[in-house]
Amino acid sequence: MSTIIDVENESGVSKSTISRYLQGRNVTEVNRIKIEKAIKKLDYKLNPIASGLKSSKTNTIGVVIPDITDSFFPPIIKEFERCMAEHGYHTILSDYGNDRCREVSQMNLLANKKVDGILLASASVNGDHVELCLEQGLPVILLDRLIPELKCDSITVDNYQASYNAICKCIELGHREIGAVYSGYYTDSERMRGFKKALQDKNIKKNPDYLQKVNLNTESPEVFVKKLVEMKSGPTLIFCSNIYMGIGAIKVRLQDNLKIPDDISVLVFDNVATFPNQEYVSLIKPEFSSISQPLKEIGRNAAQLMLERLELGTDNYKPINIELKTTLKMTSSVADKKN
């Protein structure tokens, strides 16, 4: 592996000039040609470790997520990685396995490894570890989930508004008894905010029995879906606030041979079929009505935001928050009660 010194000897140009050339700064035409010739002859490549030592840039971004086998993340990461690679950045993956302690320690590890930025889908309720990074000048971008009271760049979707709109639409279709199955995640609470506001605005009476909160770490969503389904004079529609709840609904449907929407209507907040090799899920007819997230776009926008922040630096930090739009797809899984 040849070094810059070899290029110096080969070309007769000093390594400082070569270094400048490598950084795209001005060099006389004569030198440029000499340098390029030598580089090509020696097949010289800049050693990013050595250059990182001085400049403390590693051209590496850390991606910290709770679980890569959650189908939500791979499409996002794929696009993020692709975009960042186009700009010369590598992506270090860090799966903290839904463990808050590991989330913090992984962040510290990455900071110590001197990554240039971190994309984080956090499971934390406080943002101390993030603030620590920001103070050190290490940009962090929150993905999908915000952290309360933390001012930080972020990329999310319109959880509140999309839920509000979708529930309004269901109400317009004649549904009055509406149940929901949801978890305590940030995204779910936003979605439930939209849900409740819709009921309120449309003067639907609230029935606390219809709201089933699930602890996804210890409980199975299908149990709660089943509760709603089996309630006498229960809801005519169930709102599943994320894919896990939607899966619960699918299970109940398949196991108990539910007729959708005759027995009950279903609406899911999440992509019903995320993976290219699992699109057949949508073939179980009728496909659930759903609010789907633009995963690829999320990845792309996260990358753009990251690049922008790397450019701007973290001095005079003014958080940039991007909110992308989801897509509501109504299918016959929600009955039209007006008729």
Added chain:
Amino acid sequence: MSTIIDVENESGVSKSTISRYLQGRNVTEVNRIKIEKAIKKLDYKLNPIASGLKSSKTNTIGVVIPDITDSFFPPIIKEFERCMAEHGYHTILSDYGNDRCREVSQMNLLANKKVDGILLASASVNGDHVELCLEQGLPVILLDRLIPELKCDSITVDNYQASYNAICKCIELGHREIGAVYSGYYTDSERMRGFKKALQDKNIKKNPDYLQKVNLNTESPEVFVKKLVEMKSGPTLIFCSNIYMGIGAIKVRLQDNLKIPDDISVLVFDNVATFPNQEYVSLIKPEFSSISQPLKEIGRNAAQLMLERLELGTDNYKPINIELKTTLKMTSSVADKKN
């Protein structure tokens, strides 16, 4: 950010000794205490970039795969990353999007970035880029797919033997007319080798019409499944050599409302339900008979093999090849013809 020099000044112990201590080598008790005290006081952390410059170790492993949204990879990567992290290694992810040119360029990028090893699920037919790495002393471990004529560490599953056994079992159940849908991938060709050997050993006549080769880049598996299904006096059983073919079968089944196994029997080589949040696929009854791969174990073994190779180095290179066992799960999707 304090450096080793600060620790030297604070502790009064020379930085070489400190460096040795940091590497876990022997140091007198007195010095150990001084060093630890100073490190704690200064909150010193070793700068991995600087140490990498000298030792040319980055404690980073590159993972190069065709498509992270293929449900096969995330569980493997997750486990691999976890195991490597336990030993102080980070994992750089590189998705080459099923593009052979990008596969090569990504490998070169990683080599240039001085990763300590590469885990590669290759789509290449020749191994020049891999040999280049090995010659430079950069270990490569092939994941899932071997490259013909390339001597290289690898981790695969028993594609040939498992297919052979499964097809034999079907034959014993009375199937004589057996079709297959397969692609040109390395794994598929191994599986088809097992398939053909089973027919041969059991004296089943070959019917070329029953073998449907699919180009997954341009063609849809369901078309070929359908061909077999609609053949007059066609096969009684279809062997789907990978999950994409299995999905084709699911599609045909759902769209044409096929009765399994009354209309036709199905056997799939691959995990029918890979993702924790998509296990409901197996609820479409009867679940397809399948040969499933131990994804987590593949990840773990890949990590172990990588660690071993990092230890051994690539001098006197003798490739280590690990072949893990798959699990055959027979369901009622394969009819018992003996009765």
Added chain:
DNA sequence: CTGTTAGCGCCTTCAA
């Protein structure tokens, strides 16, 4: 086991 002495390969003043 320890400290001294040189670098690793590159970047960045500085004076020219």
Added chain:
DNA sequence: TTGAAGGCGCTAACAG
């Protein structure tokens, strides 16, 4: 614009 010189933070060879 250029080259010389010094250092980024750490490791490794050496003599003690």
